[in-house]
Amino acid sequence: MIDPDGSESQVTARYLAADGEAEAGLRPTSLDDFIGQPRVREQLTLVLRGAKLRGGTPDHILLSGPPGLGKTSMAMIVAAELGSALRVTSGPALERAGDLAAMLSNLVEGDVLFIDEIHRIARPAEEMLYLAMEDFRVDVVVGKGPGATSIPLEVAPFTLVGATTRSGALTGPLRDRFGFTAHMDFYEPEELQQILARSARILGVRIAPEASAEIAARSRGTPRIANRLLRRVRDYADVRADGTITPAIAQAALVVYDVDPLGLDRLDRAVLGALVRSFGGGPVGISTLAVAVGEEPATVEEVCEPFLVRAGMVARTPRGRVATAGAWEHLGLVPPVDLVIGGIEVRANEPQLGLFDS
Numbered sequence: 001m002i003d004p005d006g007s008e009s010q011v012t013a014r015y016l017a018a019d020g021e022a023e024a025g026l027r028p029t030s031l032d033d034f035i036g037q038p039r040v041r042e043q044l045t046l047v048l049r050g051a052k053l054r055g056g057t058p059d060h061i062l063l064s065g066p067p068g069l070g071k072t073s074m075a076m077i078v079a080a081e082l083g084s085a086l087r088v089t090s091g092p093a094l095e096r097a098g099d100l101a102a103m104l105s106n107l108v109e110g111d112v113l114f115i116d117e118i119h120r121i122a123r124p125a126e127e128m129l130y131l132a133m134e135d136f137r138v139d140v141v142v143g144k145g146p147g148a149t150s151i152p153l154e155v156a157p158f159t160l161v162g163a164t165t166r167s168g169a170l171t172g173p174l175r176d177r178f179g180f181t182a183h184m185d186f187y188e189p190e191e192l193q194q195i196l197a198r199s200a201r202i203l204g205v206r207i208a209p210e211a212s213a214e215i216a217a218r219s220r221g222t223p224r225i226a227n228r229l230l231r232r233v234r235d236y237a238d239v240r241a242d243g244t245i246t247p248a249i250a251q252a253a254l255v256v257y258d259v260d261p262l263g264l265d266r267l268d269r270a271v272l273g274a275l276v277r278s279f280g281g282g283p284v285g286i287s288t289l290a291v292a293v294g295e296e297p298a299t300v301e302e303v304c305e306p307f308l309v310r311a312g313m314v315a316r317t318p319r320g321r322v323a324t325a326g327a328w329e330h331l332g333l334v335p336p337v338d339l340v341i342g343g344i345e346v347r348a349n350e351p352q353l354g355l356f357d358s
């Protein structure tokens with residue numbers, strides 16, 4: 001039985017409890033150490049160095065992008081590059097305005113305040129944050145009803161770093177108060193290969209470049225997944241071989257962990273298989289497809305579909321999900337000659353993102 005929240009999968013981009021300390025040890029610690037995201041790195045370098053030259057605090061920074069691409073790592077790097085202390089909290093922890101007021105009043109000039117999952121911050125705290133971000137002060141309301149008074153409180157100049165996987169869920173006023181927004185994109189296989197080489201060095205693992213290419217190709221553009229697969233492959237290399245990761249060892253290990261050459265796991269392949277074999281490639285509705293693989297529709301939609309769409313194997317059309325030629329070929333089948341999706345002929349491996357809204 002496949003775990004309904006997909007947590008048994010080795011290729012989920014979400015943080016798993018088992019990632020724990022292993023991840024912490026592999027985090028890049030400076031902008032120079034950070035591989036990939038060249039545009040974000042260049043822009044941040046300018047923002048941070050500029051502020052340093054002027055002797056002030058940099059603008060507030062918003063980091064947005066899918067899970068596991070380095071937002072938390074980057075927040076830590078911002079503080080390290082500024083030589084400042086990092087104070088960490090998260091949107092869900094800031095339920096009342098008082099929680100935030102306590103956090104803000106403890107800041108020392110130049111501190112970096114990191115709010116993870118900032119889109120989940122409660123409304124009263126968010127409103128207090130506006131004033132703190134703009135004027136470095138907050139109004140603390142004491143008492144209730146007609147006798148309530150508001151006491152202004154100074155906040156030391158600080159830099160807010162917010163991270164979000166859903167920048168669209170941020171309110172306009174909050175988004176507007178960030179001076180700089182960095183959007184993190186999925187990594188290229190070559191970048192993941194460099195990350196793997198670095199991680200292997202830190203872990204003291206010998207890995208052949210072709211083997212890191214093999215792992216990089218299955219990591220879905222996500223450093224967190226690359227590092228996790230490296231740890232799984234290392235286990236295999238230690239137990240079944242002499243510890244050195246060769247391409248053959250990497251391939252054998254990834255078969256054991258059910259991660260195929262494109263980074264699909266068992267459930268992803270089950271969905272593709274049902275779409276192609278049971279429904280002739282679609283179109284088919286998400287709930288029918290979910291029943292066919294014995295899963296909740298939400299699991300198929302939120303856990304599998306985003307990557308299958310991004311990889312160009314499934315397209316969303318107004319009439320349902322359709323397998324692209326790439327999906328047929330990935331399953332070792334010949335796509336039907338007249339494969340047409342929503343009036344558009346679809347070729348293998350052509351991402352259909354954004355073509356259809358459903």
Ligand SMILES: Nc1ncnc2c1ncn2[C@@H]1O[C@H](COP(=O)(O)OP(=O)(O)OP(=O)(O)O)[C@@H](O)[C@H]1O
Nearest residue numbers: 023026027035067068069070071072073195223224
């Ligand atoms: N550019 C990079 N170079 C090297 N390692 C990286 C890089 N980006 C991320 N990693 C690795 O991936 C792991 C996950 O990164 P991080 O925790 O920063 O992601 P995140 O974007 O904050 O994810 P989430 O949205 O789940 O909070 C890190 O522990 C680190 O080991």
Ligand SMILES: [Mg+2]
Nearest residue numbers: 071072116163
């Ligand atoms: Mg994070």
